[in-house]
Amino acid sequence: MRPEKLVFAFIAVFFAVVTPIYWFMAHEVAGTFVLGFAGVLGAMIAGYLAIAARGFDPRPEDRRDAEVYEGAGEVGFFPPQSAWPIMGALVVTLIFLGPGVEQPWITLVGIGVGIWALSGWVLEYYRGDYQH
Structure with a gap:
C-alpha cells in the first residue's frame, strides 16, 4: 500500500501548494475551494491507506x-x-x-433502452455460456 499512499500524499501536497497560489493570482472563491477540497480528499485517501495498511501483511510488491x-x-x-x-x-x-x-422523446427512448442494457449488463453472468 506504500506506493498508493505516496501517490495520494503527493496529490494532497500538490493541491496544498497550488491552492494559495491560485487564490493570490485569480482571487476566485469557487476555484480556490475546489482546489483546496481536492487536496483534502487526497489527504483523506492517503490517511485511509496508511491506516488500512497496518491491518494486514504487506503485499510482495510492497516488500x-x-x-x-x-x-x-x-x-x-x-x-x-x-x-x-x-x-x-x-x-x-x-x-x-x-x-x-x-x-425529449429521444431521452425517453434512451432511458427505456438503458433499462434493458443495464439489466443485460448486470445479468450477463447468470445466463448463456458464461453463467456461474
Whole structure:
C-alpha cells in the first residue's frame, strides 16, 4: 500500500501548494475551494491507506526482499467479450442527445433502452455460456 499512499500524499501536497497560489493570482472563491477540497480528499485517501495498511501483511510488491514468484497466481477475473458496454455508451448518447437537439422523446427512448442494457449488463453472468 506504500506506493498508493505516496501517490495520494503527493496529490494532497500538490493541491496544498497550488491552492494559495491560485487564490493570490485569480482571487476566485469557487476555484480556490475546489482546489483546496481536492487536496483534502487526497489527504483523506492517503490517511485511509496508511491506516488500512497496518491491518494486514504487506503485499510482495510492497516488500524490498520479495521474490518475483511470490506475486504469482491468479490476478483476477477478466470478463470475456461483451456487447453491453457498447450498449451503455449508446444509452448515454441517446439520453444526452435528447436535450441537445431539444427532442425529449429521444431521452425517453434512451432511458427505456438503458433499462434493458443495464439489466443485460448486470445479468450477463447468470445466463448463456458464461453463467456461474
